Amino acid sequence: MAIKNTPHKIIVALKLPKAVADFIIRASAIHDAMSKSSTTYPSPPVAMPVFAAHIADLVAKQVTVQTRTAGAAADRDAARKLVVTDLGQQQGYVQRLVNADPANAESLAQDAGMSLRKVAPYAKPPLVAKPAFAGAMRLIAKATKGGRAYDWQYSADGGRTWVSVPSCTSANTVISGLQVGALLSFRHRAITKDGPQDWGHPVSATVT
Numbered sequence: 001m002a003i004k005n006t007p008h009k010i011i012v013a014l015k016l017p018k019a020v021a022d023f024i025i026r027a028s029a030i031h032d033a034m035s036k037s038s039t040t041y042p043s044p045p046v047a048m049p050v051f052a053a054h055i056a057d058l059v060a061k062q063v064t065v066q067t068r069t070a071g072a073a074a075d076r077d078a079a080r081k082l083v084v085t086d087l088g089q090q091q092g093y094v095q096r097l098v099n100a101d102p103a104n105a106e107s108l109a110q111d112a113g114m115s116l117r118k119v120a121p122y123a124k125p126p127l128v129a130k131p132a133f134a135g136a137m138r139l140i141a142k143a144t145k146g147g148r149a150y151d152w153q154y155s156a157d158g159g160r161t162w163v164s165v166p167s168c169t170s171a172n173t174v175i176s177g178l179q180v181g182a183l184l185s186f187r188h189r190a191i192t193k194d195g196p197q198d199w200g201h202p203v204s205a206t207v208t
Contacts, residue, residue, distance in 0.1 A: 010105045012095045013117045014087055020062055020080060027055050027083050033113030034090065040111050041097075045089040054083050129186045129205035136176035137186070137207060143171040144190035144197065151196065154178075155185040159202055167191070178207045 014030070017023050034041050035048050044051075061076040094112045098105045109116045124142050132138040139152060149169050153162040156179075165175050171190075178184065185202040 030113035037111040141171040146192040147190035149191040
């Protein structure tokens with residue numbers, strides 16, 4: 001099923017198990033899926049025969065571990081690391097195809113034996129308050145479309161009363177002369193051609 005008009009970033013996932021036996025099964029499944037979809041994936045960064053040989057080597061070294069041969073576990077771990085590297089390169093290849101054709105992301109991932117996860121894009125908060133220097137706080141607001149200026153206020157009593165500071169034309173300002181250690185609330189509003197907008201939701205921060 002195609003993914004359409006999603007506001008999320010689409011990430012191709014391998015979902016690799018920690019247990020070596022399960023890891024081998026997963027790596028083999030990805031190899032087999034990509035081999036069957038050679039028309040979709042004509043030029044993977046790790047050629048299928050090479051990928052298969054690395055998995056086979058891991059299988060053989062895992063068997064040796066069962067015999068408790070000295071140094072077998074270290075050899076097995078090195079072989080596993082190589083297969084992990086192969087998988088990472090194959091994943092990157094599939095990701096590039098998904099980025100180029102997001103409408104068919106799900107089918108592309110399935111054809112490679114992989115899966116998808118969706119990551120919500122970072123949303124800039126409406127207002128951030130952080131220390132600027134001793135006794136001063138920097139306020140950074142999300143710019144308002146059409147905003148011609150911005151009003152700023154702070155409160156030392158939880159929002160019962162507010163102190164206004166000079167307005168400015170940019171969506172950030174520095175308020176100085178504050179008491180170090182005080183927990184203050186801050187808020188802002190944009191001024192557009194239609195006049196002052198509603199005050200935004202306050203944020204709280206301690207002055208350092």
